[in-house]
Amino acid sequence: MKQRTSPEQLKELTGEQQERLRDWWTPKWGDIVIDTRGNIALLSNLDIARQDKRGQVERDFQKSYCLPLLPIGQMVELLIEKYGRFYASYDYISPESKRWDLCWPGVFFQNEELADALWEVVKEVL
Secondary structure, eight states, X not given: OOOBOOHHHHXXXXXXXXXXXXXXXXXXXXXXXXXXXXXXXXXXXXXXOEEOTTSOEEOOGGGGTEEEOOBHXXXXXXXXXXXXXXXXXXXXXXXXXXXXXXXXXXXXXEESSHHHHHHHHHHHHO
């Protein structure tokens, strides 16, 4: 089972959608990000919380040049913030016939991978 969005999927976003994703996202230890040069990295505590000369902690410097490879949980959080609730079901008929069905008010998506179905809805929200 796919666990998160791919770098290729992030390329589907417009510049405005990328900015809305950065605004929503709060970098956390363990997030996997991709920078503007295509480098993928795992955020550590040092990346997230660095101190300036006055001792202030700067927490969002990563946002200016990184996007998160969103895991399923973060996509669900974003969608719950937007819609309040959603419905998901998994239909497994055979190894060749399986899919996730996701439904929000006025929105319905199907995909074999939960992460891909969630991503389709996230793009609509952004």
